[in-house]
Amino acid sequence: MAMHLLHAIEELKKKVLALSTLVEERVADATRALELRDSELATQVIEGDTKIDNIEVDVEEECLKILALHQPVASDLRFIVAALKINNDLERVGDLAVNIAERTQFIASQPPANVALDFSTMATKARTMLKRSLDALVENDVHIAREVRTSDDEVDAMNREMYRAVQSALETQTDNVQLLIHLLNVSRHLERVADLATNIAEDVIYMIEGEIVRHKTEKYL
Amino acid sequence: MLSMTQFAKEESDDFAAIGQNPPDDSHLATSASAPPREGYATGNDAQRPVIRASNVDFFYGNAQALFDVSMDVPRNRVVALIGPSGCGKSTFLRCLNRMTDLIDGVRVNGSIQLDGEEINRPDLDVIELRRRVGMIFQRYNPFPKSIFENVVYGLRISGVRDRRALEEACERSLRGAALWDEVKDRLKESAFELSGGQQQRLCIARATAVNPEVVLMDEPCSALDPRSTARIEKLIGELRNKYTIVIVTHNMQQASRVSDFTGFLYEGRLVEFGVTQTLFTKPIEKETEDYITGRFG
Numbered sequence: 389m390a391m392h393l394l395h396a397i398e399e400l401k402k403k404v405l406a407l408s409t410l411v412e413e414r415v416a417d418a419t420r421a422l423e424l425r426d427s428e429l430a431t432q433v434i435e436g437d438t439k440i441d442n443i444e445v446d447v448e449e450e451c452l453k454i455l456a457l458h459q460p461v462a463s464d465l466r467f468i469v470a471a472l473k474i475n476n477d478l479e480r481v482g483d484l485a486v487n488i489a490e491r492t493q494f495i496a497s498q499p500p501a502n503v504a505l506d507f508s509t510m511a512t513k514a515r516t517m518l519k520r521s522l523d524a525l526v527e528n529d530v531h532i533a534r535e536v537r538t539s540d541d542e543v544d545a546m547n548r549e550m551y552r553a554v555q556s557a558l559e560t561q562t563d564n565v566q567l568l569i570h571l572l573n574v575s576r577h578l579e580r581v582a583d584l585a586t587n588i589a590e591d592v593i594y595m596i597e598g599e600i601v602r603h604k605t606e607k608y609l
Numbered sequence: 610m611l612s613m614t615q616f617a618k619e620e621s622d623d624f625a626a627i628g629q630n631p632p633d634d635s636h637l638a639t640s641a642s643a644p645p646r647e648g649y650a651t652g653n654d655a656q657r658p659v660i661r662a663s664n665v666d667f668f669y670g671n672a673q674a675l676f677d678v679s680m681d682v683p684r685n686r687v688v689a690l691i692g693p694s695g696c697g698k699s700t701f702l703r704c705l706n707r708m709t710d711l712i713d714g715v716r717v718n719g720s721i722q723l724d725g726e727e728i729n730r731p732d733l734d735v736i737e738l739r740r741r742v743g744m745i746f747q748r749y750n751p752f753p754k755s756i757f758e759n760v761v762y763g764l765r766i767s768g769v770r771d772r773r774a775l776e777e778a779c780e781r782s783l784r785g786a787a788l789w790d791e792v793k794d795r796l797k798e799s800a801f802e803l804s805g806g807q808q809q810r811l812c813i814a815r816a817t818a819v820n821p822e823v824v825l826m827d828e829p830c831s832a833l834d835p836r837s838t839a840r841i842e843k844l845i846g847e848l849r850n851k852y853t854i855v856i857v858t859h860n861m862q863q864a865s866r867v868s869d870f871t872g873f874l875y876e877g878r879l880v881e882f883g884v885t886q887t888l889f890t891k892p893i894e895k896e897t898e899d900y901i902t903g904r905f906g
Binding site: 390393394459460461462463464465466598 | 861862865889890891892897898901902903904905
């Protein structure tokens with residue numbers, strides 16, 4: 389019985405990792421499309437989402453199967469619960485990559501806005517958080533997960549800065565409202581990617597320590 | 610033996626209810642895993658563990674079967690004992706009402722108290738002890754008598770003669786064992802006419818007819834089909850309002866379903882004892898984790 393369960397968990401782990409690799413790539417592609425104003429790359433991101441959706445459903449079914457057939461306990465149970473939640477978060481990150489790609493298609497069709505928005509730094513930060521949260525998952529490393537949690541504040545701050553920049557630009561560039569709102573949305577989407585990376589990191593902490601740290605400030609700093 | 614400081618460090622709140630110190634009601638009222646139940650008495654009596662085993666060693670001849678086992682069994686709670694075959698869980702259970710007396714050449718060190726009274730005292734009335742601490746076995750074992758006579762057997766041998774008192778006790782016990790509706794019209798039939806699951810519930814009725822404080826159950830469902838098992842498990846949930854239950858089971862899902870506290874024994878030692886929910890989601894000891902996740906050995 390234990391052998392079957394271990395095998396099933398290994399298989400599930402592989403699927404979650406495959407999904408996370410794919411989602412990471414999509415976010416990278418979406419932000420590159422934004423920086424390069426590459427509409428074609430953006431379209432590829434949008435069209436690739438179905439694959440992510442399919443894997444998400446597959447992973448969820450796998451989790452339910454393991455719960456029903458093996459009734460896992462202790463660390464096995466915590467892994468399945470974490471996998472279910474991370475799976476959900478990854479799918480949402482995939483959707484955000486699509487959202488960014490959709491904004492990019494519009495943004496690329498317009499002349500560049502006259503506003504200084506450093507998407508490059510913000511996107512790098514959010515992508516790093518996502519990557520690190522998945523590293524924490526793969527390496528079972530609670531320290532990495534904690535680092536991710538603390539990075540979230542920086543991305544939040546960047547988002548607020550973007551908001552202020554767009555707000556003041558809106559006051560002068562009244563003929564550019566649509567473009568500016570799209571840019572603001574991109575900032576918002578990147579901030580959400582960082583939030584979901586934080587969720588994943590929190591699920592990893594739960595998986596390792598059995599402690600639910602959501603909605604709690606980090607005491608370990 | 611598990612040190613209480615270790616408990617305190619890891620799980621201060623939950624373990625306070627089962628530790629060396631008597632639990633207090635305010636704690637039980639707030640603990641998510643041990644919700645207060647109706648009829649749960651207040652005052653000192655309720656706070657004191659029903660059974661307190663301290664540093665129990667047990668020997669079959671020269672072979673030591675239990676090593677320094679200490680455990681408090683809280684009143685009106687279900688305690689499950691799990692562990693691989695030969696880990697000592699049944700031996701420990703049998704120590705609690707001195708069923709081990711029936712075996713030659715056994716020796717027990719340490720202390721086992723029932724309501725503060727040492728049960729290994731030489732002058733203790735063992736029959737009375739077994740009335741207060743009843744036992745249900747793996748293989749249901751009704752007597753070759755009628756259903757009625759099985760239930761009232763304990764009362765008869767303790768001298769109750771009044772027919773009405775016996776009938777009332779019989780009905781009360783059979784209702785308590787969720788068997789009354791099935792047998793009320795055939796009380797004079799032989800107990801062997803009943804199905805396996807019914808016979809086991811009859812044994813529970815027999816054990817509870819004498820108003821015990823503690824009911825020990827040694828693999829009570831292992832000879833039963835899933836449906837009968839479910840009925841017994843439901844019954845355990847009801848019985849714990851009146852009695853304290855200690856159950857030995859090989860079935861870990863059963864332990865997690867029916868118990869408030871779980872003890873894991875391995876090679877005669879109590880490796881871990883804690884709130885069931887915690888033990889099955891976040892065990893402290895690696896040996897416990899390995900056993901309950903099936904990664905043993």
